[in-house]
Amino acid sequence: MQEISYKQASLRALYAPRIAWNTVVEVVLATALVATCAHIAMPLGFTPIPITMQTFAVLLLGLLFTPGAAFACLALYLMEGALGLPVFSPHGPGGIAQLLGPTGGYLLSYPFAAALASLLYRLGQRRFVAALASAGLASTLIIAAGATWFGLLSHVRFSVIFAQSIAPFLFGDAVKVVAAAACVTLLASFSELSRDRTL
Numbered sequence: 001m002q003e004i005s006y007k008q009a010s011l012r013a014l015y016a017p018r019i020a021w022n023t024v025v026e027v028v029l030a031t032a033l034v035a036t037c038a039h040i041a042m043p044l045g046f047t048p049i050p051i052t053m054q055t056f057a058v059l060l061l062g063l064l065f066t067p068g069a070a071f072a073c074l075a076l077y078l079m080e081g082a083l084g085l086p087v088f089s090p091h092g093p094g095g096i097a098q099l100l101g102p103t104g105g106y107l108l109s110y111p112f113a114a115a116l117a118s119l120l121y122r123l124g125q126r127r128f129v130a131a132l133a134s135a136g137l138a139s140t141l142i143i144a145a146g147a148t149w150f151g152l153l154s155h156v157r158f159s160v161i162f163a164q165s166i167a168p169f170l171f172g173d174a175v176k177v178v179a180a181a182a183c184v185t186l187l188a189s190f191s192e193l194s195r196d197r198t199l
Contacts, residue, residue, distance in 0.1 A: 023069055030065070031077040033057050034110075035087035043091045047164035048102040049150070050091040055142060055173055058110050059135040059180035062117030064187070070114035078107060102165075105149020106142055113138040113145075126188060131181035139173045 037053035044050060062070045081088045084095045088107070092098040099107055117138035124130020143166055150165040151158070 027065070027069055027073040027076060030061050030073045031080060031087065033061070034074070034077045035080075035085075038087060038089045041089045041091055044168055047168060049106070049146070049165055049169075050089055050103075051169065051172055052089050053176075054089070054106075054110075055139060056176040056180055058114050058142070059117055059138055059176060060183055062114035062138055063121050063131055063135060063180060063184040065114070065118055067115040067118040067122075070118040071111045074111040074114045078110065081107070102150050102153060103146065104153075106146035108149070109142045109145035113141045116141060121184075128181060128185045131184050132177065135177040135180045139177050143169060143173065 034054060034057040037057040040053040041050045042052075058074060061073055064070075065073060077087060078099065081094070082096050082099060086094065088094055088098045089103070092101060092103060098104070117134045120134035120137060121130050124134065147161055147165040151161045154161070
């Protein structure tokens with residue numbers, strides 16, 4: 001009898017954890033936010049890389065979601081784009097070609113950047129300064145990955161890489177970092193106020 005109960009306990013340990021369906025729905029819906037921000041884009045004449053609001057969405061979702069959910073959300077977004085859904089910036093070929101083109105490094109870094117922002121933010125006890133630092137480091141990762149990929153594709157000097165894939169986006173990305181940190185801090189304060197009112 002004891003052996004049977006031991007086997008049943010062992011089998012229960014092998015079961016996959018229950019899926020939090022509300023998180024799954026949130027992750028799927030969040031890809032729509034990234035897609036919407038991707039279409040808020042402005043091409044620059046001197047570089048094939050447009051300015052978009054995608055980075056803001058990536059940073060915001062990274063701060064809002066747990067690391068696993070943030071990574072899953074952005075990985076799903078890339079899968080949607082690879083399958084040909086119109087979720088990438090319209091200033092590109094779309095599909096897998098966009099993942100392999102000049103902006104591919106930025107796109108492919110999104111799951112890792114979102115997970116990094118989430119992890120660091122939670123380690124920093126979810127304060128505004130932690131949100132700012134976490135989003136800033138995640139944004140740096142996105143720019144570094146994008147510039148590295150662009151350099152590998154274009155085979156140009158670093159000065160050209162810097163002028164076309166880093167410099168034009170530094171100010172805008174700094175604004176997005178502050179905006180994402182401010183948004184998540186405001187949301188956290190509102191949730192705390194509503195929790196206090198229900199007590």
